[in-house]
Amino acid sequence: MTQSNFKALVLAQEDGGTVSALQDISTDALPEGDVLVRVSYSSLNYKDGLAVTGKGKVVRRFPMVPGIDLAGIVESSEAAEFKPGEPVLLTGWGVGEGHWGGYAQMARVKSQWLTQLPEGLSPEQAMAIGTAGFTAMLCVMALEEHGLDATAAPVLVSGAGGGVGSVAVALLSVLGYAVTAVTGRSALHDYLRGLGAQDILARDRLARAAKPLDSETWAGAVDTVGGQTLATVLSQMRYGCAVAACGLAGGVQLETTVFPFILRGVTLHGIDSVMCPQPHRRKAWARLAHDLPKDRLAAMTQKIALADVPAMAQAILKGQVRGRVVVDVNA
Ligand SMILES: NC(=O)c1ccc[n+]([C@@H]2O[C@H](COP(=O)([O-])OP(=O)(O)OC[C@H]3O[C@@H](n4cnc5c(N)ncnc54)[C@H](OP(=O)(O)O)[C@@H]3O)[C@@H](O)[C@H]2O)c1
Numbered sequence: 001m002t003q004s005n006f007k008a009l010v011l012a013q014e015d016g017g018t019v020s021a022l023q024d025i026s027t028d029a030l031p032e033g034d035v036l037v038r039v040s041y042s043s044l045n046y047k048d049g050l051a052v053t054g055k056g057k058v059v060r061r062f063p064m065v066p067g068i069d070l071a072g073i074v075e076s077s078e079a080a081e082f083k084p085g086e087p088v089l090l091t092g093w094g095v096g097e098g099h100w101g102g103y104a105q106m107a108r109v110k111s112q113w114l115t116q117l118p119e120g121l122s123p124e125q126a127m128a129i130g131t132a133g134f135t136a137m138l139c140v141m142a143l144e145e146h147g148l149d150a151t152a153a154p155v156l157v158s159g160a161g162g163g164v165g166s167v168a169v170a171l172l173s174v175l176g177y178a179v180t181a182v183t184g185r186s187a188l189h190d191y192l193r194g195l196g197a198q199d200i201l202a203r204d205r206l207a208r209a210a211k212p213l214d215s216e217t218w219a220g221a222v223d224t225v226g227g228q229t230l231a232t233v234l235s236q237m238r239y240g241c242a243v244a245a246c247g248l249a250g251g252v253q254l255e256t257t258v259f260p261f262i263l264r265g266v267t268l269h270g271i272d273s274v275m276c277p278q279p280h281r282r283k284a285w286a287r288l289a290h291d292l293p294k295d296r297l298a299a300m301t302q303k304i305a306l307a308d309v310p311a312m313a314q315a316i317l318k319g320q321v322r323g324r325v326v327v328d329v330n331a
Pocket of ligand 1: 044045132135159161163203207224225245246247248249250271272273274316317321323
């Protein structure tokens with residue numbers, strides 16, 4: 001491969017803090033890997049917010065090109081499964097944390113981290129979904145495998161105005177479930193109804209201490225918030241139903257009792273998107289390409305340039321970003 005330069009957002013540590021800058025980088029400087037990808041789009045997730053601002057201990061070495069997601073075209077490949085010109089996507093695997101990630105026009109990665117772009121999705125749509133949407137699908141699949149019943153009570157989605165939440169609301173409603181969306185932002189009610197939410201619940205209704213067993217309300221739940229919200233949701237689950245827990249936007253502590261588990265047979269499914277094995281990944285992406293209506297995906301997505309990422313990273317940690325953010329690394 002001949003050496004060439006490309007643009008990247010680079011994180012460095014200065015005076016104990018994290019600073020970011022757009023830089024021109026040579027492909028020679030890219031980390032090891034058997035596939036070189038010409039990146040078309042990346043995305044912004046909560047974890048990217050933590051990485052870029054340095055507010056979470058997400059980045060494991062510096063300098064780092066952050067961006068936990070990328071989609072693009074294979075430029076060159078030493079792996080038999082991936083041919084030059086093929087469209088691919090990548091989410092997770094520690095990319096953007098310990099290995100240079102998607103906030104760059106080029107990325108060199110390990111072939112086992114790559115997923116072929118599913119039929120029916122463009123690279124831009126794949127990044128509109130990104131880690132957040134992929135995680136929402138993993139939550140939905142976990143609830144389905146548990147036996148979620150579309151004729152039963154409503155399904156709750158917390159942090160509904162965020163990335164995981166917005167995709168979960170859209171997916172569950174299109175699959176026929178009655179969705180109750182939990183949000184702290186009254187300005188998002190129309191937006192959430194537009195994605196398919198049947199009811200809206202104010203965030204503070206769940207973010208306060210509840211009885212160990214509250215009235216049986218939810219047939220299933222996707223929780224992106226954690227903390228007190230998750231504890232309250234567990235106490236309100238119907239008999240034998242499940243919560244898919246994936247997030248910590250409201251806190252990492254979980255103070256609960258065993259009563260929902262031992263008296264109501266409630267199940268708490270932990271959802272991890274980062275190390276999710278490829279066969280399950282491919283299944284989830286195929287489902288996303290098929291089930292998630294493209295008009296609802298477009299309605300929840302905004303597009304920014306690489307230079308806009310640092311400001312947007314601050315905003316997502318403050319809970320000010322609605323839905324999903326695609327990063328056009330070539331803008
Ligand atoms: N397990 C995994 O593999 C995995 C993958 C992706 C994401 N996650 C986690 O899932 C969560 C959501 O990720 P995301 O990318 O969707 O982030 P996001 O777009 O920032 O969404 C989070 C949403 O949570 C709500 N929220 C924020 N602060 C809150 C608080 N203090 N109390 C209650 N609700 C609060 C807000 O929604 P409203 O304004 O509508 O209330 C916010 O939009 C994050 O914690 C992220 O780390 C985990």
